[in-house]
Amino acid sequence: MSRLIINNFEEFAQLEGEELGVSDYLKITQEQINLFADATLDHQWIHVDPERARRESPYGSAIAHGYLTLSVLPHLWAQVVQVNNVKMMVNYGIEKLRFNQPVLVNDEVRLRAALQSISNLRGVIKTEIRVSLEIKDRPKNAFEATVVFLYHFQ
DSSP: OOOEEEOSHHHHHTTTTSEEEEOOOEEOOHHHHHHHHHHHTOOOHHHHOHHHHHHHSTTSSOBOOHHHHHHTHHHHHHHHEEEOSEEEEEEEEEEEEEEOSOOBTTOEEEEEEEEEEEEEETTEEEEEEEEEEEETTOSSOSEEEEEEEEEEEO
16 A cells, blocks of 8 residues: 655645555564463453363454554554654554454554544644454444644654
């Protein structure tokens, strides 16, 4: 997918209410899930025991942690938009986050993003981006949310 290039507030503001784009697909592997479990100390069997999950879970497979799926957002966001001339970008918040469907091991996910709103707060640009994490060949999204970023342009 081609990235949208934004160089300043004015270019960003012209996109308010528009879809910004869609990332490439990213496969979520059992290795990623295990590493995330180690990093977060969340070793619940539904995530890290594929055999037990296959036998006992309603999904028939191990599933990714919800927060793992959320944590790939920066990687996928960078595929959708490149914002130039920025001194700093800050993750400011996540609003209306809903995990709609689990991501199974080896599912492929991608990010779809739209600029919901943008405002200039005395030189700091606040953006509200409506995002959804789509699961390839599945009807429901893994999650939907509004992420809030603060951009400090040069």
